[in-house]
Amino acid sequence: MSEVLVLAEHTDGEVKKVTFELLTLARRFGEPAVVWAGSGAEAAKDRLGEFGAATVYVAAGPEFGEYVAGPKAEALAALVAEKSPAAVLVASTPEGKEVAGRLAIKTGSGVITDAVGLDEGLVAEQSIFGGAIVVQSRVKTGTPIIAVRPNSVTPQAEPGAAELVPLEVQVSDAAKGARITESVVAERGERPELTEASIVVSGGRGVGSAEQFALIERLADSLGAAVGASRAATDAGWYPHQFQVGQTGKTVAPQLYLAVGISGAIQHRAGMQTSKTIMVINKDSEAPIFELADFGVVGDLFNVVPQLVEEIGKHRQV
Amino acid sequence: MNIVVCVKQVPDTWAERKLRPGDSTLDRESVDGVINELDEYAIEEGLRLAEAHGGEVTILTMGPQKAAESIRKALSMGCDKAVHLLDDGLAGSDSSQTSYALAQVLGQIGFDLVILGSESTDARTGLLAAMLAERLGVPQMSLASKVEVDGQAIRIERQTDYGYDKVEAGLPAVLSVVEKINEPRYPSFKGIMAAKKKPVQTLSLADAGIDPAMVGLASATTEVVSFAQRPPRQAGTVVKDEGDGGAKAAEYLAAQKFI
Ligand SMILES: Cc1cc2nc3c(=O)[nH]c(=O)nc-3n(C[C@H](O)[C@H](O)[C@H](O)COP(=O)(O)OP(=O)(O)OC[C@H]3O[C@@H](n4cnc5c(N)ncnc54)[C@H](O)[C@@H]3O)c2cc1C
Ligand SMILES: Nc1ncnc2c1ncn2[C@@H]1O[C@H](COP(=O)(O)O)[C@@H](O)[C@H]1O
Numbered sequence: 216m217s218e219v220l221v222l223a224e225h226t227d228g229e230v231k232k233v234t235f236e237l238l239t240l241a242r243r244f245g246e247p248a249v250v251w252a253g254s255g256a257e258a259a260k261d262r263l264g265e266f267g268a269a270t271v272y273v274a275a276g277p278e279f280g281e282y283v284a285g286p287k288a289e290a291l292a293a294l295v296a297e298k299s300p301a302a303v304l305v306a307s308t309p310e311g312k313e314v315a316g317r318l319a320i321k322t323g324s325g326v327i328t329d330a331v332g333l334d335e336g337l338v339a340e341q342s343i344f345g346g347a348i349v350v351q352s353r354v355k356t357g358t359p360i361i362a363v364r365p366n367s368v369t370p371q372a373e374p375g376a377a378e379l380v381p382l383e384v385q386v387s388d389a390a391k392g393a394r395i396t397e398s399v400v401a402e403r404g405e406r407p408e409l410t411e412a413s414i415v416v417s418g419g420r421g422v423g424s425a426e427q428f429a430l431i432e433r434l435a436d437s438l439g440a441a442v443g444a445s446r447a448a449t450d451a452g453w454y455p456h457q458f459q460v461g462q463t464g465k466t467v468a469p470q471l472y473l474a475v476g477i478s479g480a481i482q483h484r485a486g487m488q489t490s491k492t493i494m495v496i497n498k499d500s501e502a503p504i505f506e507l508a509d510f511g512v513v514g515d516l517f518n519v520v521p522q523l524v525e526e527i528g529k530h531r532q533v
Numbered sequence: 534m535n536i537v538v539c540v541k542q543v544p545d546t547w548a549e550r551k552l553r554p555g556d557s558t559l560d561r562e563s564v565d566g567v568i569n570e571l572d573e574y575a576i577e578e579g580l581r582l583a584e585a586h587g588g589e590v591t592i593l594t595m596g597p598q599k600a601a602e603s604i605r606k607a608l609s610m611g612c613d614k615a616v617h618l619l620d621d622g623l624a625g626s627d628s629s630q631t632s633y634a635l636a637q638v639l640g641q642i643g644f645d646l647v648i649l650g651s652e653s654t655d656a657r658t659g660l661l662a663a664m665l666a667e668r669l670g671v672p673q674m675s676l677a678s679k680v681e682v683d684g685q686a687i688r689i690e691r692q693t694d695y696g697y698d699k700v701e702a703g704l705p706a707v708l709s710v711v712e713k714i715n716e717p718r719y720p721s722f723k724g725i726m727a728a729k730k731k732p733v734q735t736l737s738l739a740d741a742g743i744d745p746a747m748v749g750l751a752s753a754t755t756e757v758v759s760f761a762q763r764p765p766r767q768a769g770t771v772v773k774d775e776g777d778g779g780a781k782a783a784e785y786l787a788a789q790k791f792i
Contacts, residue, residue, distance in 0.1 A: 226695065283673050283691065283700060284663055308694060309659065309676055316663035317673075319629055325754030326629065328658045338758055343657070344550045349763050350557075356754035392672025393702045401696035410694075414791065438791065456713060457696060463571070463651065463712050465694075471791050485657075492789060493769075494782065500771070507766055510785040514774025522779025530783060530792045 217301040218270070219245040220294060222287065222314065223263070224306045228255035230262050232411045233306040235370035237363060238266040240333050242373065245301040248272060249377075250294060252279035252287045256379060264377030266370060274382045278391060284310060285390030288317035293384055295322050295358050302337055307362035307466075308410075315362045324357025331367045331468070331489055339363075345462075345481040346488030364489075365410040366468040401457055409441045409458060414471045417443035417460050417487070418453075421476020421497065421516055425453040430520050431475060437527040443467065443487075445477045461486035476516050479504025496520065534588030534682070534704075537644045538579040539635060539665075540607050542566040542600040543655040550655065556750060557757035558625050559655060561597060568603045571650030573610075573717035574710050579648050580611050581715065582682055589613045591642065595623060595634055601733070609720035609728035616642060620738045625750025628656065632664035637743045638736065639669060646687070649709040651676055662709035672702035675709040 219241035224231040234249070241247035248270040249263050256273040263271055274290040291303060291314065303318065305311040307329050319326040330339035334351070337359045341350045354360065409415065416438065418431035428448070435442045444454040446461060460467055462482040472490035477483060479495075479502055487493070488507065495508040498515050505511050512519050544550045544564040551560045568576075579590045592607045592615035594600050604615045618638055626634065639647060647669075652659035666673030674680075677689035678697060682704070691698045692711050720728070738745050746752060772781050786792045 283675065283698075285667075285673065288667070310693070312659055313663035313673070313675060316628070316632075316658075316660035317667040319660075319754070320632065320664050320667040325627070326660065327755055328660065342763070344655075347550075347763055348552065348760055350552075350760040351758040352755055353758055354754065355756050389670045392666070392706070393674050393700050395691075395698045395700050397699040398693070399690075399696045399698070403695070438786075456692075457694065462654065462657070471786075471789075492791075493766075494785070495771075496778075496782070500773070505771055508771060509766070509769040510782065511769060511771035512774055512778040512782050513771060514778040518776075519774050519778040519782065522777075523782045524779075526780050526783030527786070527792050530787055 217245045218248040218298055220291065220300045220303045221247055221249050222291065222303070222305040222311065223249050223251045223259070224308065224311065225253070225255060225259065228258050230259050231306070232370065233365040235266040236365065236368050237304045237306065238263070238268055239368055239371045240363065241304055242267050244337060247375065250274070250291055252290055260377045260379060264375045265372050267373040267375040268377045269375050271377050271379050272382045273379055274384050276384070276386070278386045281395055282391045283393040283395065284313040284317055285392065286386045287314045288321060289386055289390050290382060290384045291318050292321040294382070300358060302359040302361060305360070305362050307364045312362050315360050319360050322357050324360050325354035326360040326362070327352055327354060328362040329466070330361050330363045333361065333363065337361065342489055345485040364466055364468060401455055406435065407439070407441045409443055409465050410467055412441035413469050414438045414440035415443050415460070415467050415469045416440045416473040416475065417445065417477060418448055418475050419445035419477030420447035420451070422448060422453065428453050430517070433524050434473070434475070434520050437524050445483050474504050475520060477504055478502045479507065534582065534586050535643060535645045536579045536583055536588060536590045536648060537593050537639060537642065538572070538575050538590060538607070538612065538648045539661070540572045540576065540592050540594050540603060541569045541653045542594065542596050542603040543569045543653055552757070552760050556625065557760060558750065561599070566599050566603060568606055569650055569653045571652060571654065571712060574712050574714055575648040575650045576607055576610055576612060577715045577717040578680060578710050582646070582680070586682055591616060593635065593638060594618065595631060604733055605728050606720065608731045609724040610718055611724055614731055615733045617733055617735045618741060619735050622738050622745045622749050625753060626748045627753045627755050628658050628660040628664060629754050630748045630752070632661055632668055634741070634743050634748055636665055636668040638741050641741060645704045647707045649707070651709055651711045662707055666707040669707065672706040674700060674702055674706050677708055677710050678713045680708065680710070680714070
């Protein structure tokens with residue numbers, strides 16, 4: 216059986232949930248093999264094994280964290296040449312897509328981004344034009360390279376050997392053009408990560424100020440949710456940009472998305488339309504976001520949200 | 534500095550966009566074309582860098598005849614000249630093929646800095662910057678929210694999932710910018726008049742030395758198998774807050790087992 220390569224996403228030794236989702240998908244098309252770029256593979260071995268990784272190829276050099284995209288693409292290209300895998304799966308994050316793009320050029324392969332599902336024959340499902348159209352597509356040339364959006368499948372455990380295999384990669388000078396001199400990590404706090412969270416509570420222009428975003432945070436915390444924001448809110452400086460949901464922010468697909476004081480512009484929808492359940496709180500009954508709502512409340516968020524937080528608290532006690 | 538800004542014409546995001554039943558390509562005829570909004574930030578950054586460091590800004594567009602309108606608009610913002618890669622053989626090209634075609638032209642016209650938008654609002658792949666850097670063998674300075682050029686050095690703040698990275702490289706390079714980077718200018722009346730006289734060079738595949746077998750729908754590396762309009766979401770329940778909106782929302786969450 217051919218291998219399916221999965222590029223692991225990890226920060227500071229912590230494996231991102233999307234890696235387990237990719238492994239769950241990979242098992243359907245071949246023998247799942249993780250490609251681990253950078254340090255920390257030994258510590259992650261057991262976790263990767265829990266989700267069926269048969270092999271973990273480790274490209275441990277420091278250059279994988281020191282340069283933008285290029286070195287990871289070279290490590291993957293070397294493996295593609297050696298192993299002829301059935302497919303390469305990466306997370307459809309900005310960097311994941313860049314690595315996929317470079318790999319596609321190196322290997323003369325086709326690449327599909329933003330897949331939300333994978334069917335027989337490696338046919339990928341995508342959702343385009345702000346979610347209005349669902350497309351099935353596939354790679355015709357070379358090794359299929361598919362970037363899958365986080366939260367598209369539920370990770371399922373299945374034991375695997377997760378045998379560590381060191382990779383010798385000579386990273387070329389061309390791949391070392393863009394050198395990372397410093398990583399600035401914004402404060403994340405205790406909340407779950409936006410793209411991984413099963414519940415996301417987002418606030419928009421209706422929230423009115425940075426101080427009043429505390430109300431959105433309280434609602435999020437009562438549900439164990441991540442906080443998101445519309446571009447109107449991040450542009451106004453009420454909430455940091457890395458929490459923006461939408462076309463030029465993050466794409467989220469949680470079990471539950473709460474849009475509070477957000478009108479539902481197409482660019483916002485593009486980032487949240489595939490959420491399983493959508494709840495809306497908005498004082499304007501004509502706001503387009505209500506078209507997406509499974510449950511909507513027409514009302515002033517400053518009345519509705521505090522009551523909702525209180526009621527959630529009561530439920531938690533019983 | 535010789536700056537080239539890659540500008541794509543896309544269907545207006547606010548219009549209804551369709552795929553053509555025959556070949557599953559985007560129907561570009563039936564809707565208004567506009568400059569990809571995210572490329573306006575690339576144009577603005579190119580103009581600012583040229584203003585600060587001297588040099589010229591050239592627009593590079595691959596697209597049908599209609600894309601000439603977008604080229605004029607880019608010129609009216611203040612760019613100096615344009616190259617329009619126009620050939621029916623390009624229709625249906627995917628991102629890999631587009632990167633090949635653009636790289637051929639860039640190799641021919643030369644550059645110190647190529648600037649792109651972070652993604653196109655129709656294809657939304659966000660692949661081009663990485664692919665071009667790979668093909669051209671120059672540094673990939675992508676997703677910049679801040680740019681500084683200092684002689685032959687370029688430094689950016691690259692937007693990441695967790696904050697930003699400071700990244701540096703030497704020119705020539707490929708740069709892509711995010712929408713936080715600047716506020717694109719509007720064309721002035723003077724700019725609009727001046728744009729009419731600015732040179733636009735039209736290139737065919739043969740002019741640009743592009744192998745026709747490597748572009749276009751027939752040799753695309755990916756294909757659409759099928760597509761369908763997403764079924765409209767089932768109409769949900771909407772209640773009006775009569776002092777009990779929060780409580781009703783909580784009841785719904787409880788019924789759905791979220792709490
Ligand atoms: C190239 C491009 C990229 C973009 N990318 C993104 C993106 O990634 N993400 C994104 O979100 N947007 C994006 N946008 C912007 C988008 O077009 C909208 O402008 C934006 O989403 C609007 O944010 P909003 O819904 O918070 O604000 P508004 O549209 O102003 O809506 C505010 C809503 O709050 C409601 N409201 C006000 N007060 C209250 C109250 N007290 N109680 C209850 N409800 C209240 C109002 O009824 C209204 O519906 C992009 C635009 C462009 C051109
Ligand atoms: N046909 C094209 N002509 C010129 N530039 C393009 C074209 N397609 C894409 N680009 C550039 O590549 C960027 C990213 O596009 P994409 O990878 O398609 O999302 C855009 O913002 C443009 O700067």
